[in-house]
Amino acid sequence: MNTTIEKEIFDIIGDNHQMTSAETPLRADAFDRTDNQKMEVIEHHFEIIMKELGLDLTDDSLKGTPHRVAKMFVKEIFSGLNPANKPKVSVFDNSYHYDKMLVEANISFNSTCEHHFLPIVGKAHVGYVSSGKVIGLSKLNRIVDYYARRPQVQERMVMQIFNELKTVLETENVMIVMEAEHLCVSSRGIKDESSFTSTLQYGGVFNQKEFRDDFYKLIQRT
Numbered sequence: 001m002n003t004t005i006e007k008e009i010f011d012i013i014g015d016n017h018q019m020t021s022a023e024t025p026l027r028a029d030a031f032d033r034t035d036n037q038k039m040e041v042i043e044h045h046f047e048i049i050m051k052e053l054g055l056d057l058t059d060d061s062l063k064g065t066p067h068r069v070a071k072m073f074v075k076e077i078f079s080g081l082n083p084a085n086k087p088k089v090s091v092f093d094n095s096y097h098y099d100k101m102l103v104e105a106n107i108s109f110n111s112t113c114e115h116h117f118l119p120i121v122g123k124a125h126v127g128y129v130s131s132g133k134v135i136g137l138s139k140l141n142r143i144v145d146y147y148a149r150r151p152q153v154q155e156r157m158v159m160q161i162f163n164e165l166k167t168v169l170e171t172e173n174v175m176i177v178m179e180a181e182h183l184c185v186s187s188r189g190i191k192d193e194s195s196f197t198s199t200l201q202y203g204g205v206f207n208q209k210e211f212r213d214d215f216y217k218l219i220q221r222t
Helices: 004-015 035-052 065-077 137-148 154-169 209-220
Strands: 091-093 101-113 119-129 133-135 174-182 197-202
Touching (some): 035 065, 101 174, 101 209, 119 137, 119 154, 133 154, 137 154
Antiparallel strands (some): 119 174
């Protein structure tokens, strides 16, 4: 049983949106169960939650909700937890020798705040300068989507996407900007509906101000 002091600490971490790890915290046995087994357990426990809230699960509108929520958690909004769902990315030689910046702007993503399990909705802007390798444009979207589909902290998410692209492209020349609305800020707590959160990560040539300025100019045109 958590003590009162521990619960106060939990609230402080959640209200301040603190990140305790650069990697998504996962248990060693996270994938011992199949998706269907996980769904059965989640369905059972979510039914208990709904009943504790006083909802009547004999109602036609509600009785399928525990199953729908379990399926949504495992198959959709948290599918990025499972490495088996990681997008297969084919890397090609930069045979046409394009040596300038490539930017994919306004990549929509939907994630979930790990502190309150409320949505994070936003846009990602990704740019890189090839050091000899390139990937298809749609793969940039898929990589963003994969790391977004898990309980997240925005600072961690931008770092994970950045590190993945560095590894795939074999270059430090990567820059990412993410802008998002956090419903844990807009719908609870301070209830600020106008603010949004921006994070960025960059390396290689983007350490030079002129490259960052060019990146910002390109994403502002969209």
